Structures are given as C-alpha cells and as structure tokens.
Amino acid sequence: MTKIYLGCDHAGFELKEKIKVYLSGLEYEVEDRGSFSFVADDDYPDFVRQVAEAVAADKGSFGVILGGSGQGEAICANRVKGVRAVVFYGPKLPTEKIDMEGRTSMDTFEMIKLARRHNDANILSIGERFTTEDEAKFAVELFVTTPFPGDERHLRRINKIDLI
Numbered sequence: 001m002t003k004i005y006l007g008c009d010h011a012g013f014e015l016k017e018k019i020k021v022y023l024s025g026l027e028y029e030v031e032d033r034g035s036f037s038f039v040a041d042d043d044y045p046d047f048v049r050q051v052a053e054a055v056a057a058d059k060g061s062f063g064v065i066l067g068g069s070g071q072g073e074a075i076c077a078n079r080v081k082g083v084r085a086v087v088f089y090g091p092k093l094p095t096e097k098i099d100m101e102g103r104t105s106m107d108t109f110e111m112i113k114l115a116r117r118h119n120d121a122n123i124l125s126i127g128e129r130f131t132t133e134d135e136a137k138f139a140v141e142l143f144v145t146t147p148f149p150g151d152e153r154h155l156r157r158i159n160k161i162d163l164i
Contacts (some may be wrong), residue, residue, distance in 0.1 A: 002144055003029040003061040007051035009044035009073075010035065012066025012128045015136055019064060022137050028144070048076045055122050056082035062144050063123035066136075070127035077123050081162060085123035086115040088139045089130040112139055116146035118154050 004023055008016040013035055023030045033050040035042055048065050055063040063085070067073040070087040077085035091108060115121035124143045126136050148154075 001027065001029045003031065003058060004140075004144060005031050005033055005051045005054045005058075005061060005063045006065075007033040007044075007047040007063070007073075008035055008066040009042050009047060009068075010038055010040050011068035012073075012126065013038045015126070015128050015133060016064075016066045018133055019066075019136060019140055023140065026141070044073050045076045048073045049080070052077040052080035052083045052085070052123065056080050061122070064126065064140055064143075065123060066126045066128050068127065068129050070125040070130075074123075074125035077125065083123055084115075084119050084121045084158070084161070085125050086112070086119070086121045087125045087127060088112060088136070088143075089127050090132075090135055109139065109142060112143050113146045116143060116148055120148040120150075120154070120158055 006016055006020055020030055020032055031054070033054065034047040044067050051063040051065055055061050063077065065073040065077060065085070070089070074085040074087045077083050089108060112124070121143070124140060126139065131139070
C-alpha cells in the first residue's frame with residue numbers, strides 16, 4: 001500500500017483535511033504530520049520539514065504539502081536530501097505561449113506527470129489559493145499513480161541533484 005505523508009500551514013489546513021479524507025477513502029495509507037488545527041500564525045516549515053524528512057526516509061512514499069502559494073513549502077521541502085518537490089497551481093498555466101513544436105501552454109496536469117516521469121518527484125506542493133478542491137484531489141491522485149520509468153538519463157540527473 002502506498003504511503004502518503006501530509007503537511008500544511010494555516011493556509012492549507014482546510015484543503016489538507018479534505019484531501020486526507022479523500023485519500024483514505026482510496027485506501028492509501030495516510031499519515032498527517034500537521035498542522036492539526038487551524039492556527040493563523042503557524043509556520044509552514046514546522047510541518048513541511050517533517051513531511052520531507054519522512055518521505056526521504058521512507059523510499060517509495062509520497063508527500064503532499066499545502067500552503068497559500070505552495071512555493072515556500074516546496075523550497076523548504078527541497079532542502080531535504082532525497083526530496084524532489086514540485087508545485088501545483090491549478091489546471092492551466094496563466095499565459096499561453098507557443099513552444100518550438102508549435103504547442104500552446106502545457107496543462108499543469110501534464111506537468112505533474114512529467115515531474116514524476118522525468119524527475120521521480122516525491123512531494124507535491126499545492127498552492128491552495130490557486131486551485132479548487134477537485135483540482136487538488138485530481139492532481140494528488142495523478143501524482144501518486146504516475147510511475148517513474150527509471151530511464152538512465154533521468155536517473156543520472158537525479159543522482160546529480162542528490163549530490164548537491
């Protein structure tokens with residue numbers, strides 16, 4: 001059974017509680033590392049670090065961290081060796097750009113899959129202010145069900161990251 005560690009600050013508390021119920025209903029093993037109640041002036045590093053350390057120590061597990069933007073949470077998590085946290089903002093990028101192959105802006109759900117397939121990302125950081133409950137639930141499930149194929153070029157890059 002896949003284990004998922006959860007953590008948040010006050011900005012992500014309500015959504016974390018909903019995601020916890022959702023994931024438990026899907027029969028994932030869920031461990032909440034806090035915040036355990038809404039405290040308006042709590043600090044996300046207190047909870048995010050616990051999630052990051054647990055994921056780094058428990059190979060094959062995942063983390064979901066939530067805050068207002070998700071950025072500070074991802075920065076904090078990525079300070080722990082063995083963690084590769086990515087930020088989720090919602091279903092579409094805010095601007096429409098055309099890439100070299102003529103495609104328009106990439107769907108952020110596709111970015112979640114690429115983060116798993118190319119970087120073996122193990123923590124998803126959700127910006128609560130930029131996503132709905134349904135989008136967040138879908139993103140989390142997509143994140144934990146997208147496999148990392150272990151291609152040599154991606155492993156080589158991940159190993160270089162872990163040396164930093």
